[in-house]
Amino acid sequence: MTTPRHGRRRREVDSFRWAARGVRAALVREPHLRFHAAATVVVAVLAALVPLTPAERAALGLAVGLVWVAELVNTAVERLVDLVSPGFDPVAGQVKDIAAGAVLVAAVVAAGVGATVLGPALAGWVRSAVG
Numbered sequence: 001m002t003t004p005r006h007g008r009r010r011r012e013v014d015s016f017r018w019a020a021r022g023v024r025a026a027l028v029r030e031p032h033l034r035f036h037a038a039a040t041v042v043v044a045v046l047a048a049l050v051p052l053t054p055a056e057r058a059a060l061g062l063a064v065g066l067v068w069v070a071e072l073v074n075t076a077v078e079r080l081v082d083l084v085s086p087g088f089d090p091v092a093g094q095v096k097d098i099a100a101g102a103v104l105v106a107a108v109v110a111a112g113v114g115a116t117v118l119g120p121a122l123a124g125w126v127r128s129a130v131g
């Protein structure tokens with residue numbers, strides 16, 4: 001028997017599946033996203049190796065997540081623009097440029113957070129490993 005509660009849970013599971021399918025589709029389509037996936041693994045490994053405070057780990061996680069969100073939204077915008085405006089249109093071009101600008105801003109912020117948090121920690125880790 002399907003109760004209203006079961007129905008709601010089923011819809012939540014379906015929504016999660018569709019969202020995961022969206023991430024997979026973007027990963028297949030976008031080389032940039034695959035680069036971010038590789039960068040995420042590198043950052044996760046580095047963050048596991050060097051001593052960091054919980055706040056520093058949170059900052060790194062937020063920075064990585066920001067880039068993923070920006071890249072996924074940018075991919076969705078590109079797809080939508082291609083759908084509604086397959087021909088050349090200056091506004092369509094501007095929409096894509098602005099969405100790409102969001103990725104650029106997120107990537108610059110993430111690079112800054114990564115250098116600030118991981119730079120000194122990695123330098124200290126290398127010094128203690130060498131000396």
Ligand SMILES: Nc1ncnc2c1ncn2[C@@H]1O[C@H](COP(=O)(O)OP(=O)(O)OP(=O)(O)O)[C@@H](O)[C@H]1O
Nearest residue numbers: 030078085086087088089090092093094096097100
């Ligand atoms: N329909 C269009 N009309 C006008 N200019 C466009 C249009 N589509 C793309 N452009 C311009 O070309 C640039 C690159 O577009 P493109 O669709 O190749 O984006 P991309 O970020 O390289 O996407 P992809 O990851 O699919 O290669 C856009 O940022 C925009 O300036």
